[in-house]
Amino acid sequence: MMDAPARSRAISLEVNGEQIEMEVQARRLLVHFIRDDLGLTGTHVGCDTGNCGACTIHLDGEPVKSCMALAVQADGAKIRTVEGLAAEGELTPLQQAFNTHHALQCGYCTPGMLMSATALLERTPHPTEEEVRYALQGNLCRCTGYVNIVEAVIAVGGSA
């Protein structure tokens, strides 16, 4: 049977390992679904134009900007948000390194930075500075000047 267009859709997805079933409006942005419907407010809205990366999450293992996706597009997907990193209550080595290297000031960009850097480290466990900067190009930080963020990520990889 053909999928008829509808204003809302029952979606089923996995978020931080938990199965979720919910009816959402087609116009609902994924970032609002995550923040307002699921109450996971670690994912931030910075620019709402696709530029800043504060809303970065993992969709089926890939970093994407959740302000540029509709919640209905995530039907059937696996999502990980910043709350899914320290799932057992213990900071990941990357989160720890952000602390040690003073890689945040106001912290607004941090969830997005962590998600982009986590995706990088999963694929490239020992990234070079160039690789780190390339991976974080879609994440803006107005406070730190990036140097400490890049150092934190490199420190986790153990190179340089």
Add this chain to the structure above:
Amino acid sequence: MLLREVDYARPATVEEAISLLAKYEGARPLAGGQTIVNVMKARVAAPDVLVDLADLDELRTIGFSSDGLLEIGAMVTYTQLMGSSEVEVARPILAEVASTIADVQVRNRGTVGGNVCVSDPTNHLPPLLTTLGATFTIQGGSGERTVSAEEFFIGVYVTAVGEGELLTKIGVPPSSGSGDGFAGVTIGKHGTYIVNAAATISGDGARIALGCVGATPVRATAMEERLAGSDFSEESIRSAADGLGASLDPPSDVHGSSDFRRHLAEVSAVRAVSQAAERRTGA
């Protein structure tokens, strides 16, 4: 941001997608969403129905046609293009240019089909696909047709894809010894282009196309003619670019005046042609 209300469907086949697009007024395909969702936020466009192409697996493949053409499905993402062994063998410039579009997150979602269907004058792929001699396959209720880049790009946000139609794939001839180059000036590293140029040099001579200087990619035909039989030394490329800027009528905006773009067009064309000349292996 709260979007205007919209209907959503996720068809399972290309035929279903086409019949949905034909049946509902104000229906639009949804590919990677990296342009259309922002456009909907700004209410520049307000589609009534979004037809999500996500489940159309046949649009996600990269392969070769029986006559050796590299075929890229419309839903292939930039990330997929960058990791494709077929692209690496047949036309590596596609992966090289894709790797400089925006950032990792945008490249994970944005598609080749979406990039050309928005026909944004600052996008990376339209000038590149123009010089590569790419073909565009469009499917509608009454069948399939294939058009050239010159026929495909009609205006800003306007292409040969009509209502009730889908771009299904893009065909690119393999390089066979030719050299490809791409250069330009961006706003910030890997940002939006102010002007860009793509060039291909083969046994038939040079093909050059400029982006951001008109509504659609502009072929630098006079410069191409001046390069006929050239040794492609730096000097001869530079002198062939002379007068290119004066032949253009580019827009002015906060990022550059019309005159500045004329200047950048010559600089970009020289860089792209030089790069292409260096990379030739068989020509």
